Amino acid sequence: MQTAIKHYPSKPKKVYLYATCLVDNFAPQSGLDAIALLEREGIEIIYPQGQTCCGQPAYNSGYAEQAQQVAIHQIAQFPQPWPIVVLSGSCGGMLRKHYPTLLPDSPEVAAFSERIYEFSEFLVHVLKIKLEDNGHPERVALHTSCAGRREMGIREPGVQLLHQLNNVMLVEQAYESECCGFGGSFSVKHADISSAMLEDKTRHLREADIDLYVSADWGCMLNLNGAFEHQQQTLRGIHLASYLLQRTQAEPEPIDNA
Amino acid sequence: MNSAKQNILARLNRTPLSAKHAFARTAQSPAEPSTEFMTEQFVQALESNHAEVIITVRSALTQVLGALFIEKKISTLLTSERTRHMLPTAEAPQYSEFPESIEIFKQALFNKIDASITTSQGAIAETGSIILWPDSVEPRSMSLVPPVHLVLVEQKSLFPDFQSAIQRQAWSQAMPTNAILVSGPSKTADIQQTLAYGAHGPHALVVLLLTG
Amino acid sequence: MHNSPRNFKHNAHQALQDNTIRSNFRGAMDFLRNKRRAAFPDREDFEQLSAQGAAIKQRCLQKLPQLLEQLEQQCHSNGIQVHWAETAQQANQIVQQLITDRGGRSAVKGKSMVTEEIGLTDHLNQFGIDCIESDMGEYIVQLAKEIPSHIIMPAIHKNAEQIGHLFADKIPNVNYTTDVDRLINTGREQLRQHFYGADVGISGVNFAIAETGTLCLVENEGNGRMTTTVPNLHIAVTGIEKVVEFLADIPPLLKLLTRSATGQAITTYVNMITRPRQDDERDGPKEVHLVLLDNGRSQAFADDELRKTLQCIRCGACMNYCPVYTRIGGHAYGTVYPGPIGQIFTPHQLGLEQTKDLPTASSLCGACEEVCPVKIPIPKLLQRLRVESNKPSLRVKTENSDRTEPVVMHGEGSARRRLEALLWRVWAGICSRPALYRTTSWAVTRGRQLIPNWKNGWTQSRTLPKPASKPLHERLKNRIHS
Ligand code: SF4
DSSP: OOOOOOOOOOOOSEEEEEOOHHHHHHOHHHHHHHHHHHHHTTOEEEOOTTOOOOSHHHHHTTOHHHHHHHHHHHHHTOOSSOOEEESOHHHHHIIIIIHHHHSOSOHHHHHHHHTEEEHHHIIIIISOOOOOOOSOOEEEEEEOOHHHHHTSOOHHHHHHHHHTOTTEEEEOOTTTTSOOSOTTTHHHHTHHHHHHHHHHHHHHHHHTOOSEEEESOHHHHHHHHHHHHHTTOOOOEEEHHHHHHHHHSSSOOOOOOO | OOHHHHHHHHHHHHSOOOSOOOOOOOOOOSSOOOHHHHHHHHHHHHHHTTOEEEEEEGGGHHHHHHHHHHHTTOOEEEEOTTTGGGSOOTTOOEEEEOOSOGGGTHHHHHHTOOEEEEOOSEEETTTTEEEEOOOSSSOGGGGTSSSEEEEEEEGGGEESSHHHHHHHTTGGGSOOSEEEEEOSSOEEOTTTTOOEEOSSSOSEEEEEEEEO | OOOSGGGHHHHHHHHHHOHHHHHHHHHHHHHHHHHHHHHOOOHHHHHHHHHHHHHHHHHHHHTHHHHHHHHHHHHHHHTEEEEEESSHHHHHHHHHHHHHHTTOOEEEEOOOHHHHHHTHHHHHHHTTOEEEEOSHHHHHHHHTTOOOSSSSOTTTTOOHHHHHHHHHHHSTTOOOOOOHHHHHHHHHHHHHHHHHHOSEEEEOOSEEETTTTEEEEEESSSHHHHHHHSSSEEEEEEEGGGEESOGGGHHHHHHHHHHHHHSOSSOSEEEEEOSSOOTTOOSSOSEEEEEEEOTTHHHHHTSTTGGGGGGOOOOOHHHHTOHHHHHHTTGGGOSSSOHHHHHHHHHHHHOTTTTTHHHHSOOOOOHHHHHOTTOOOHHHHHHHHHHHHHSOOOOEEOTTOSSEEOSSSTTTTTTOOHHHHHHHHHHHHHHTOHHHHHHHHHHHHHTTTTOOOOOSTGGGTSOOOOOOSSOHHHHTTTOOOO
């Protein structure tokens, strides 16, 4: 699953936003914040209203045919040759790495997958963004989803972005690279094992003594935040897009996490 | 041809395989490292694997061995016609040689021998490995059953790595009955990941590296 | 512990409750991960070497039938007799017959997963042949009447205290101790008696070299050498996928194997056996036999994707890095090969029906693939096995028999549940029709207060996520697009 060396284009005028179904239905503020941040950088955002889910849940559950049907629909929503910015490393991996195997021998699909950029990757490698931190000092951990880390290679961009924030102290939690236990249908079919992984992950985050954690994936965050809530802990994660926007606004505003 | 074989091969042959395959013969090692470099690498690797290495000129070998026998309290040593003439005679341990076959020697081999001494076919610097090609003069169990194994290695027989040893000694053209790489004393970490030496083979491996 | 993958969920549940198992495995996996990390300090080096390893194994698999015949021929001319076994039973019978025919009663066995796979020890016992495990870890496991929990470190589930008690209970005149040197010495003394007296040595094979007809065995303890040197008869058992083309293929594979397994640059012994004892030689087995086992491997071989399963060199790195294995340990799988490799390999031996919980027992995190020294795309193969489990089963008639054969593998379609399949069809319908998707999204978000807080698996450790009050696409409806 080695990340092939990707050649990044220069800064485009327009991009598509692929928000993902989780952001759409559970965390729209992350989408709005990502748009605000990208627009501030002078990029025009096109949000195709026909986008739904990338198909990963079916794909990972062994329903490749259904995943294909959904994949074909997604591809059709992004007809122009603009880059597609995805608000999730995991869905990004699906769109970039798995679409070409799910729909093989199609130059159209390959070209679509080529246009996929995960959000933090896009900020760092395409926009080469410069951030100015206006926030107060904070201890923060970064949680990178497994697919984001291994299929998209976005741990490094995430770290780079947080390092640009002068008042943010990035703390590495123990077993940082280990899975949070979500894994889609895994968390339902093997709830015991998933819970054990989750309990360890939340403990390692708590023990890192941080104010909050940041992630570019709502899949992991619904899992982790749900666990913190269940444990009656106050620690929460927020999406990288929201966090970056919040820290770099002239006057930081409280973020609506809903 | 038995039917299990036929069935297995038939199943395998049913699958069409692409005729083309990347021919990934292993690349040659780059520039030949110097003898000094290889020696250092060899010694370091062996020592980190708990082996002892004694570097000595050939003319001093007898003396070195004499001291070693005393230090290691070796009173019975298994030797062969290849090494016998290098051994000290004064205050020496009791020497024995491998008889015709292991069947008549097992009892003594397992219970009475403190140590053995053998020659080697060469050695590998990268991993600190001794190449043994046991044969009729120095049978396989000589380097395995006694608690201490002393082995002579010529410095000029050091190869940079395993691949170069195989190539330059042309192993594949004439494989010995048994070829062994030994890289330290026998060991195990099977109990709570704690290293212990002398699991089944020798507790101690002493390498006498002969220079000049 | 129930030794069947059918009990996977139950076993996993039990293992998770057991704090000793949890801490023994966490400690052991941390240890092995650190060792491996130190052995591959440079990511680039690892990528290069593992690409080479994968290329070698793929090339050898591409030529598998020819290489097997070449191996047989070479072995034959070296005086090693080759036997072929389609199934575990056949292999067991071959081994037992060889021993019985020579009047043998006692065997020592070197560490070998394939003999665990076929259940050789039990089979031999039934025929009155004693079979003693000689690898320290295997010996401990046999003494405890258990099975290995890891393919490289069989007794990794036990700590020194547990082993101290085991030895004191089971071996006469041994006192309880947690001193590892003393424990190992006890094992050494016990096992030396067996090496001394055994009629036959049984071993596995790490690599079988077609070019030279050589069996290559890799180990640290010396029990493998004892097993293949002292008894008069040596029987090696191996899977057909272990054949490599050239002797020159060994150095890179060996490097990958030992570093990935235990972080060693090389093991203490690399033992390459090409012939039985020759007339002028004084020790070594007088007869050497090689049993080549299929047992489901040819099924994996037949499919371009699933064939990659056979690239495995059994280093165990995938289990060391697996977050699931780390938490439930090896026994919970109920299979001989636990962890990720077991999850992709065992379905070919036992069929998907018995193993249907294995492909799903992964979050597909990819840690296994990242460390696999021969680049097996384990998550992709798990996903593929999920497809095979869930597909509607279509059995086809074979040309020369009335029996129907599965299309890809035994047990395909056996995990298919009509309701689940229906739900995914409905889901796909929603996700490929924006109007339907938007209606559903509207209903879910507006009805968010109505969603009950089910006590299901998900909520045993997390609260159910609440949908937003208004989805993103609605908030963006009035954006002007160019
Ligand atoms: S699948 Fe890969 S990592 Fe796992 S045991 Fe086999 S070779 Fe090692």
